[in-house]
Amino acid sequence: EMDTAIYFGLSTPSMIGTWKKAFLENGVEGLDRAKGRSPMSDKAKNKKNRCTEKEMTYEQKLVRENELLRLEVEYLKKLRAFQMDPEGYLEKHKQRYHSNSKKSSN
Structure with missing residues:
Protein backbone atom coordinates (compact mmCIF):
# COMPACT_ATOMS: atom_id res chain seq x y z
CA GLU A 1 0.00 0.00 0.00
CA MET A 2 2.83 2.40 0.85
CA ASP A 3 4.55 1.75 -2.49
CA THR A 4 1.28 2.37 -4.34
CA ALA A 5 0.73 5.64 -2.47
CA ILE A 6 4.24 6.80 -3.33
CA TYR A 7 3.85 5.73 -6.97
CA PHE A 8 0.62 7.73 -7.39
CA GLY A 9 1.82 10.64 -5.25
CA LEU A 10 -0.84 10.34 -2.56
CA SER A 11 -0.17 12.38 0.56
CA THR A 12 -2.01 9.94 2.83
CA PRO A 13 -1.12 6.30 2.22
CA SER A 14 -3.92 5.17 4.54
CA MET A 15 -6.39 6.17 1.81
CA ILE A 16 -5.38 3.08 -0.16
CA GLY A 17 -6.28 0.84 2.77
CA THR A 18 -9.63 2.60 3.12
CA TRP A 19 -10.36 2.20 -0.60
CA LYS A 20 -9.29 -1.47 -0.52
CA LYS A 21 -11.59 -2.22 2.42
CA ALA A 22 -14.52 -0.42 0.76
CA PHE A 23 -13.92 -2.32 -2.49
CA LEU A 24 -13.69 -5.72 -0.76
CA GLU A 25 -16.87 -5.09 1.24
CA ASN A 26 -19.08 -3.45 -1.43
CA GLY A 27 -17.34 -3.86 -4.76
CA VAL A 28 -17.10 -0.91 -7.15
CA GLU A 29 -20.17 0.72 -5.56
CA GLY A 30 -18.21 1.01 -2.32
CA LEU A 31 -15.81 3.38 -4.04
CA ASP A 32 -18.52 5.59 -5.47
CA ARG A 33 -18.74 8.54 -3.13
CA ALA A 34 -20.23 11.95 -3.83
CA LYS A 35 -17.60 14.63 -4.21
CA GLY A 36 -17.80 18.07 -2.72
CA ARG A 37 -19.54 19.37 0.31
CA SER A 38 -22.19 17.28 2.00
CA PRO A 39 -25.69 18.77 2.04
CA MET A 40 -26.84 20.72 5.07
CA SER A 41 -28.87 18.81 7.60
CA ASP A 42 -32.53 19.76 8.11
CA LYS A 43 -31.64 21.16 11.52
CA ALA A 44 -29.06 23.52 10.00
CA LYS A 45 -31.51 24.60 7.29
CA ASN A 46 -34.19 25.33 9.87
CA LYS A 47 -31.77 27.33 11.98
CA LYS A 48 -30.62 29.32 8.95
CA ASN A 49 -34.15 30.15 7.80
CA ARG A 50 -35.52 30.43 11.31
CA CYS A 51 -37.14 33.81 10.94
CA THR A 52 -38.47 34.69 7.49
CA GLU A 53 -39.86 38.15 6.75
CA LYS A 54 -43.44 36.91 6.90
CA GLU A 55 -42.90 35.58 10.42
CA MET A 56 -41.17 38.74 11.68
CA THR A 57 -43.12 41.03 13.94
CA TYR A 58 -43.53 44.67 13.00
CA GLU A 59 -40.92 45.63 15.60
CA GLN A 60 -38.44 43.05 14.26
CA LYS A 61 -38.93 44.41 10.75
CA LEU A 62 -38.25 47.95 11.97
CA VAL A 63 -35.12 46.84 13.81
CA ARG A 64 -33.88 45.05 10.68
CA GLU A 65 -34.66 48.07 8.48
CA ASN A 66 -32.85 50.34 10.95
CA GLU A 67 -29.81 48.06 10.85
CA LEU A 68 -29.76 48.10 7.04
CA LEU A 69 -30.11 51.89 6.93
CA ARG A 70 -27.21 52.30 9.37
CA LEU A 71 -25.07 50.08 7.16
CA GLU A 72 -26.06 52.12 4.11
CA VAL A 73 -25.15 55.41 5.83
CA GLY A 88 -5.48 59.47 1.76
CA GLN A 95 -2.32 50.95 7.63
CA ARG A 96 -5.37 49.51 9.38
CA TYR A 97 -5.19 46.38 7.21
CA HIS A 98 -1.51 45.84 7.94
CA SER A 99 -1.98 46.26 11.68
CA ASN A 100 -4.85 43.74 11.62
CA SER A 101 -2.84 41.22 9.60
CA LYS A 102 0.04 41.45 12.08
CA LYS A 103 -2.35 40.68 14.93
CA SER A 104 -3.81 37.62 13.20
CA SER A 105 -0.41 36.19 12.23
CA ASN A 106 0.87 36.11 15.83
Whole structure:
Protein backbone atom coordinates (compact mmCIF):
# COMPACT_ATOMS: atom_id res chain seq x y z
CA GLU A 1 0.00 0.00 0.00
CA MET A 2 2.83 2.40 0.85
CA ASP A 3 4.55 1.75 -2.49
CA THR A 4 1.28 2.37 -4.34
CA ALA A 5 0.73 5.64 -2.47
CA ILE A 6 4.24 6.80 -3.33
CA TYR A 7 3.85 5.73 -6.97
CA PHE A 8 0.62 7.73 -7.39
CA GLY A 9 1.82 10.64 -5.25
CA LEU A 10 -0.84 10.34 -2.56
CA SER A 11 -0.17 12.38 0.56
CA THR A 12 -2.01 9.94 2.83
CA PRO A 13 -1.12 6.30 2.22
CA SER A 14 -3.92 5.17 4.54
CA MET A 15 -6.39 6.17 1.81
CA ILE A 16 -5.38 3.08 -0.16
CA GLY A 17 -6.28 0.84 2.77
CA THR A 18 -9.63 2.60 3.12
CA TRP A 19 -10.36 2.20 -0.60
CA LYS A 20 -9.29 -1.47 -0.52
CA LYS A 21 -11.59 -2.22 2.42
CA ALA A 22 -14.52 -0.42 0.76
CA PHE A 23 -13.92 -2.32 -2.49
CA LEU A 24 -13.69 -5.72 -0.76
CA GLU A 25 -16.87 -5.09 1.24
CA ASN A 26 -19.08 -3.45 -1.43
CA GLY A 27 -17.34 -3.86 -4.76
CA VAL A 28 -17.10 -0.91 -7.15
CA GLU A 29 -20.17 0.72 -5.56
CA GLY A 30 -18.21 1.01 -2.32
CA LEU A 31 -15.81 3.38 -4.04
CA ASP A 32 -18.52 5.59 -5.47
CA ARG A 33 -18.74 8.54 -3.13
CA ALA A 34 -20.23 11.95 -3.83
CA LYS A 35 -17.60 14.63 -4.21
CA GLY A 36 -17.80 18.07 -2.72
CA ARG A 37 -19.54 19.37 0.31
CA SER A 38 -22.19 17.28 2.00
CA PRO A 39 -25.69 18.77 2.04
CA MET A 40 -26.84 20.72 5.07
CA SER A 41 -28.87 18.81 7.60
CA ASP A 42 -32.53 19.76 8.11
CA LYS A 43 -31.64 21.16 11.52
CA ALA A 44 -29.06 23.52 10.00
CA LYS A 45 -31.51 24.60 7.29
CA ASN A 46 -34.19 25.33 9.87
CA LYS A 47 -31.77 27.33 11.98
CA LYS A 48 -30.62 29.32 8.95
CA ASN A 49 -34.15 30.15 7.80
CA ARG A 50 -35.52 30.43 11.31
CA CYS A 51 -37.14 33.81 10.94
CA THR A 52 -38.47 34.69 7.49
CA GLU A 53 -39.86 38.15 6.75
CA LYS A 54 -43.44 36.91 6.90
CA GLU A 55 -42.90 35.58 10.42
CA MET A 56 -41.17 38.74 11.68
CA THR A 57 -43.12 41.03 13.94
CA TYR A 58 -43.53 44.67 13.00
CA GLU A 59 -40.92 45.63 15.60
CA GLN A 60 -38.44 43.05 14.26
CA LYS A 61 -38.93 44.41 10.75
CA LEU A 62 -38.25 47.95 11.97
CA VAL A 63 -35.12 46.84 13.81
CA ARG A 64 -33.88 45.05 10.68
CA GLU A 65 -34.66 48.07 8.48
CA ASN A 66 -32.85 50.34 10.95
CA GLU A 67 -29.81 48.06 10.85
CA LEU A 68 -29.76 48.10 7.04
CA LEU A 69 -30.11 51.89 6.93
CA ARG A 70 -27.21 52.30 9.37
CA LEU A 71 -25.07 50.08 7.16
CA GLU A 72 -26.06 52.12 4.11
CA VAL A 73 -25.15 55.41 5.83
CA GLU A 74 -21.80 53.97 6.94
CA TYR A 75 -21.10 52.79 3.38
CA LEU A 76 -22.02 56.19 1.90
CA LYS A 77 -19.75 58.00 4.38
CA LYS A 78 -16.83 55.79 3.39
CA LEU A 79 -17.62 56.24 -0.30
CA ARG A 80 -17.70 60.04 0.09
CA ALA A 81 -14.39 60.00 1.99
CA PHE A 82 -12.83 57.91 -0.76
CA GLN A 83 -14.16 60.20 -3.52
CA MET A 84 -12.84 63.31 -1.77
CA ASP A 85 -9.32 61.94 -1.17
CA PRO A 86 -8.67 58.50 -2.70
CA GLU A 87 -4.95 58.44 -1.85
CA GLY A 88 -5.48 59.47 1.76
CA TYR A 89 -8.34 57.04 2.20
CA LEU A 90 -6.36 54.12 0.81
CA GLU A 91 -3.31 55.01 2.89
CA LYS A 92 -5.40 55.21 6.06
CA HIS A 93 -7.06 51.86 5.42
CA LYS A 94 -3.87 50.19 4.24
CA GLN A 95 -2.32 50.95 7.63
CA ARG A 96 -5.37 49.51 9.38
CA TYR A 97 -5.19 46.38 7.21
CA HIS A 98 -1.51 45.84 7.94
CA SER A 99 -1.98 46.26 11.68
CA ASN A 100 -4.85 43.74 11.62
CA SER A 101 -2.84 41.22 9.60
CA LYS A 102 0.04 41.45 12.08
CA LYS A 103 -2.35 40.68 14.93
CA SER A 104 -3.81 37.62 13.20
CA SER A 105 -0.41 36.19 12.23
CA ASN A 106 0.87 36.11 15.83
